[in-house]
Amino acid sequence: MADEKRFDIVFEGHGRMTGKMRNDISVDFVTMGEHFELATDEGPFHGGDGTAPPPLALFTAALTGCFMTQVRAFSKRLRIPIRNVDVRARLHWQGVQEGSGPYVSEPVGFSLDIELDTDASEEDQTRLVDAARKGCFIEASLAQGVIVGHRLKAGDGWRDV
Amino acid sequence: MADEKRFDIVFEGHGRMTGKMRNDISVDFVTMGEHFELATDEGPFHGGDGTAPPPLALFTAALTGCFMTQVRAFSKRLRIPIRNVDVRARLHWQGVQEGSGPYVSEPVGFSLDIELDTDASEEDQTRLVDAARKGCFIEASLAQGVIVGHRLKAGDGWRDV
Numbered sequence: 001m002a003d004e005k006r007f008d009i010v011f012e013g014h015g016r017m018t019g020k021m022r023n024d025i026s027v028d029f030v031t032m033g034e035h036f037e038l039a040t041d042e043g044p045f046h047g048g049d050g051t052a053p054p055p056l057a058l059f060t061a062a063l064t065g066c067f068m069t070q071v072r073a074f075s076k077r078l079r080i081p082i083r084n085v086d087v088r089a090r091l092h093w094q095g096v097q098e099g100s101g102p103y104v105s106e107p108v109g110f111s112l113d114i115e116l117d118t119d120a121s122e123e124d125q126t127r128l129v130d131a132a133r134k135g136c137f138i139e140a141s142l143a144q145g146v147i148v149g150h151r152l153k154a155g156d157g158w159r160d161v
Numbered sequence: 162m163a164d165e166k167r168f169d170i171v172f173e174g175h176g177r178m179t180g181k182m183r184n185d186i187s188v189d190f191v192t193m194g195e196h197f198e199l200a201t202d203e204g205p206f207h208g209g210d211g212t213a214p215p216p217l218a219l220f221t222a223a224l225t226g227c228f229m230t231q232v233r234a235f236s237k238r239l240r241i242p243i244r245n246v247d248v249r250a251r252l253h254w255q256g257v258q259e260g261s262g263p264y265v266s267e268p269v270g271f272s273l274d275i276e277l278d279t280d281a282s283e284e285d286q287t288r289l290v291d292a293a294r295k296g297c298f299i300e301a302s303l304a305q306g307v308i309v310g311h312r313l314k315a316g317d318g319w320r321d322v
Contacts, residue, residue: 005258008269011217013250015225023229025222029215034204036214040226043195046234053197054190055227056172058219059299061186063309064176065201066216068184073207074263089174093298097166102235102292105301108169111310113319122315126322129311131263137254138220140266145306148224149272150290154283158274161287 007031009137021048056091063138064089067112070132078131080124084117110142168192170298182209217252224299225250228273231293239292241285245278271303 010030018024021042028035040055042048068087075082091110097103116125133139151158171191179185182203189196201216203209225248236243252271258264277286294300312319 003260007256007258007264009217009254009256011221011250011252013221013225013248013252015222015229015248015250017229017233017245017247021230021233023226025225027214027218027221029218032204032206034215034218036218036222038214038218038222038226040222040230042230043193045193050195053188053199054195055223055230056170056298057188057190057195057197057199058223058226060172060174060188061176061197061199061201062216062219062223064174064186065184065199065219068176068178069182069201069203069216070263072178072182077261077263084178086178087174087176089172089176091172091174093170093302095168095170095296095298097168099164100238102231102238102296103168104295105298107298107302107305107307109310110302110307111312113312113314115314122313122320125313129313129322133309133311134265135256135263137217137256137266137268139309141254141268141271142302142307142309144268146268146271146303148294148300148303149270150294151272151274152283152286152290153274153276159283161290 019049019051021046022051056093060089060091063091063110064112066136066138067132070135071114071116071128074128074131074135078124078128080118080120080128082116082118082120082128086115088113180210180212182207183212217254221250221252224252224271224297225273227297227299228293231296232275232277232289235289235292235296239285239289241279241281241289243277243279243281243289247276249274
């Protein structure tokens with residue numbers, strides 16, 4: 001396409017062990033030059049001290065916030081005005097353990113219930129949700145599927161695993 | 162399998178608009194009865210006030226923390242002791258825009274570089290990383306792919322979109 005534009009979004013995280021189960025994670029929004037300090041922990045049940053939310057709480061907020069941000073941004077671009085958006089997310093996983101080995105994780109289903117305060121038609125509301133879904137970087141990653149690459153430090157180099 | 166055990170992990174989020182681009186998101190770890198208050202915002206470039214990290218910063222921390230937590234938990238279960246784990250994550254997306262329409266998101270590649278401080282063999286280190294990868298709920302969701310369901314409030318009911 002002659003008029004196709006592409007832009008890159010790159011985030012880098014650096015995670016360090018800082019408690020029984022706590023991880024402190026410095027996050028750089030590389031392509032915008034922004035920096036954030038975040039952390040995860042687990043509750044006492046999982047051997048942590050509960051000093052920060054667990055990773056899946058951050059994930060739930062990330063997915064919810066990502067979708068809502070796109071609804072708001074694309075509401076302006078598509079000229080489908082909204083007064084308010086309220087989203088209820090439900091994320092369901094299962095862990096599957098055979099014998100005493102480490103468990104394996106499986107997603108069961110993720111859903112977003114969206115309430116728009118708007119005078120827009122049902123058709124326009126659907127168009128807005130559809131654009132937000134396709135524009136949300138997290139939903140796009142989940143929909144397409146991504147195999148995360150892993151490398152282990154080995155001596156002075158890195159080994160793919 | 163006679164000795165297969167399954168357990169459920171359910172998170173619910175409730176996102177509300179609370180600023181120009183800020184969303185406040187209450188997150189319940191339903192199956193554990195834990196509650197967390199989180200927020201996302203955007204920087205001034207994207208019309209926000211920068212009062213909280215953007216959704217993708219939470220996502221980067223979530224993925225990094227999820228993987229690290231599983232490394233630490235499975236280190237004990239697999240009896241592969243580690244003194245430290247340090248992870249550098251890189252997440253790369255592209256936005257693709259045709260004309261002046263809303264852009265569409267695509268994941269380009271996600272990677273984790275892992276440094277273990279351990280006396281374990283390369284084989285055991287690989288085994289630990291492999292278990293953590295399969296046990297990490299976020300990596301499993303990305304690897305398998307998940308289509309998020311969407312419903313729009315319509316009158317007193319909900320409409321699938």
